[in-house]
Amino acid sequence: MSLLEIKDLHVEIGDSISGRGSTPAKGKKVLNGLNLTMEQGEVHVIMGPNGSGKSTLTMSILGYPGYEITAGTITFSGTELNPMPIYERARLGISIAYQTPPEIRGVKLRDIIRIAGSKPLWNPQDEPEENIATPLLKKVGLNPEQFRDRDIGVGFSGGERKRAEIAQVFAAMPKLMILDEPDSGVDIDSLKTIAVDLGEYIKENACACLIITHYRHILPYLKPDIAHVMCGGKIMKSGNPFEIFTKIEEKGYCEYLGLCPPGIKEETERGMKI
Amino acid sequence: MSWKEELTKKASDAQDKxxxxxxxxxxxxxxxxxxxxxxxxxxxQLPDDVAGNAKSVGINPDEDNRSGTFFQLDHSVVLACQKKEMEGVEVLSTTQAISQYDWLKDYYWKAAAVDADKYTAMAELHQNAGYFIRAKAGARLTMPVQACLFIGTQGLVQSVHNIIIAEEGSELHVIAGCTTHPSVSSGMHIGVSEFYVKKGATVTFTMIHGWAEDVDVRPRTGAIIEEGGTFISNYICFKPVRSIQMYPTATCVGKDARVRFHSLIYGSKNSLFDIGSRVFLQAEGSRAEMTARIIAADSSRMISRGHLIGEVSETKGHLECRGLLLGNKASIHAIPEIEGKAEGCDLSHEAAVGKIQQAQLCYLMSRGLNEEEATALIVRGFLDPEIPGLPEHLKYEIKRTIEMTSEKVM
Known part of the structure; x- marks a missing residue:
């Protein structure tokens, strides 16, 4: 039995989804027969031009409302995920580090880390020294004194946001972690520490990892087994991650996928239509 | 005409206003x-259901960690005392204080107008006690004084007049809890409160309301803050009520006087809240900060007002209202006003009203909370009382009271 098995997945997205740059109109088909299989402990990279359906894939795995599966299945550890609500999927062992987490005033970072780890909110009466979030914050390089009592996301820098996300993923001890562009908006030094932490965690815990990225910088630390190139709502090519990156960097998506003549890159920018 | 007769006349003229x-x-x-x-x-010694309801509005029945206690049941002051070792504070019924201190006439109705409306008139013409709390010069009372105004009779109108004086250099914390007996469903409460914060003194006043669903409430509050004085007023109400309308007003008359108004309100059922705060900045260096956190659930209608008036230069004030709508039948109307009357006053306001964002809910749900748990966490976070200026133990206690109350109503 595979950890994650996605078969012939078709997804349409509705108008309840807002705030995403590449959101198509209501009832827009985004995934068109996507297949993906991940085994326990495997690290997969997903790349693809903007609008190719990468985010829709993650949202569909997580179970976000508004992402309607019109055909196909997503199975996790033998359990069919649709129509299971988001929180039940989280409890099954799926955890995501968001690209752009929301700000939530009044909800403390220490508490969301504890929640991710299925622990109650911090109560100083029972637990004078907070001891769940504190070590995890240290682990991801956030000073617990400064960050424990901060409101989620409020006033965080790009790097701090990523680290806070990863602390929550670590707390959840997932079977599958999804990293949505863990390298966007992060400086090179932060990126390295984040990547080293993630790499160690994945190795120690035999945690499967699905990474969405446009860049290769973190790959040496995460040692991916395979990369997939998405386009038009399905996976077009899969193979050795480093070889694929080299080719895409050289040729661009369009030419690499053999979809348009060399030199026409504008189409790629806007998202490809096939 | 004596001063008292003059007030009676003014009040009589305003009886129908x-x-x-x-x-x-x-x-x-x-x-x-x-x-x-x-x-x-x-x-x-009070019945359990009286003490129990008082506890839910922050009144500590065993009087631990309190400098003094005032308890008024209907029109009867059943307890007014300060702890023996607390020499710096005095807790009396206003009625007694007036008969005892001739000088009190210089404070009585000086921070609030007796003829403001029919409710202030009522409080003068049919006054039923109220509390007098005085912190003596230099006394620093880190333990709060608690004052409870309790309606125990169905359909009663209770009208009280409270006077709080913090003499020069003193520090006074007051927790005022107002509530009803479990058997009371309707009634009316009129509460006049006058605050006098003298030079260099600090007063924090935390008022917790927990009325029955058919009670009308009309507090009338005025505060005068002298040089270097600080007045912090917190208002908390999480229980449904028929209507509450109030517009407490503080006036900074001395240099570097500071005021902070903070309200946390959860409106539910058919409650009608019209809550504001107003600050006049009349002296150089005076500062005001007013914040309101308002949740409107069910069919509640919430009006949040604010009025900031900078009358001289080198003054600064900020007014902020955040509203959260739960459901489609509730409404929030924020009406902030700022008025600058001199060059060099720095006044600002911001208001935001909206519902819980789907992105926030889904985020928390992807961490393992179901929708109800996620909503509750966001709502509690929204009402998180970050109230500066309170002693740590008091902050913790108020937080506990809020949690206790919010668990019951949300």
């Missing part, structure tokens, strides 16, 4: 008479 804001209440529909309740030596 409706308030500027809020629904006009026919006071005559409520009963004025209540039976006399005997004095007690401590709150523990």
């Amino acid at each position: 409706p308030a500027k804001f809020g629904e006009d209440i026919d006071i005559s529909q409520f009963r004025e008479e209540a039976s006399v309740v005997q004095q007690v030596a401590s709150i523990s």
Whole structure:
């Protein structure tokens, strides 16, 4: 039995989804027969031009409302995920580090880390020294004194946001972690520490990892087994991650996928239509 | 005419004067008479259901960690005392304080107008006690004084007049809890409160309301803050009520005087809240900060007002209202006003009203919370009382009270 098995997945997205740059109109088909299989402990990279359906894939795995599966299945550890609500999927062992987490005033970072780890909110009466979030914050390089009592996301820098996300993923001890562009908006030094932490965690815990990225910088630390190139709502090519990156960097998506003549890159920018 | 007769005349003339804001209440529909309740030596001698409801609005029944206690049941002051070792504070009924201190006439109705409306008039013409709390010069009382105004008779109108004086250099914390007996469903409460914060003194006043669903409430509050004085007023109400309308007003008369108003309100059922705060900055270096956190659930209608007036230069003030709508039948109306009357006053406001964002809910749900748990966490976070200026233990205690109350109503 595979950890994650996605078969012939078709997804349409509705108008309840807002705030995403590449959101198509209501009832827009985004995934068109996507297949993906991940085994326990495997690290997969997903790349693809903007609008190719990468985010829709993650949202569909997580179970976000508004992402309607019109055909196909997503199975996790033998359990069919649709129509299971988001929180039940989280409890099954799926955890995501968001690209752009929301700000939530009044909800403390220490508490969301504890929640991710299925622990109650911090109560100083029972637990004078907070001891769940504190070590995890240290682990991801956030000073617990400064960050424990901060409101989620409020006033965080790009790097701090990523680290806070990863602390929550670590707390959840997932079977599958999804990293949505863990390298966007992060400086090179932060990126390295984040990547080293993630790499160690994945190795120690035999945690499967699905990474969405446009860049290769973190790959040496995460040692991916395979990369997939998405386009038009399905996976077009899969193979050795480093070889694929080299080719895409050289040729661009369009030419690499053999979809348009060399030199026409504008189409790629806007998202490809096939 | 004596000073008292003059006030009576002014009040009589205003007897039918409706308030500027809020629904006009026919006071005559409520009963004025209540039976006399005997004095007690401590709150523990009061019936359990009285002490229990008082506890839910922050009144500590065993009087631990309190400098003093005032307890008024209907029109009877059943307890007014300060701890023996607390020499710096005095807790009396206003009625007694007036007969005892001739100088009190210089404070009585000086921070609030007796003829403001029919409710202030009522409080003068049919006054039923209220509390007098005085922190003596230089006394620093880190333990709060607690004051409870309790309606124990169905359909009663209770009208009290409170006076709080913090003398020069003193520090005074007051927790005022207002509530009703479990058997009371309707009634009216009129509460006049006057604050005098003298040079270099600090007063924090935390008022927790927990009324029955059919009670009308008309507090009338005025505060005068002298040089270097600080007045922090927190208002908390999480229980449904028929209507509450108030517009407490603080005036900074001395250099570097500071005011902070903070309200946390959860409106539910058919509650009608019209809550504001107003600050006049009349002296150089005076500062004001007013914040409101308002949740409107069910069919509640919430009006959040604010008025900041900078009358001289080198003054600064900020007014902020955040509203959260739960459901489609509730409404929030934020009406912030700022008025600069001199060059060099720095005044600003911001207001935001909206519903819980789907992105926030889904985020928390992807961490393992179901939708109800996620909503509750966001709502609690929204009402998180970050109130600067309170001693740590008091902050913790208020937080506990809020949690206790919010668990019951949300």
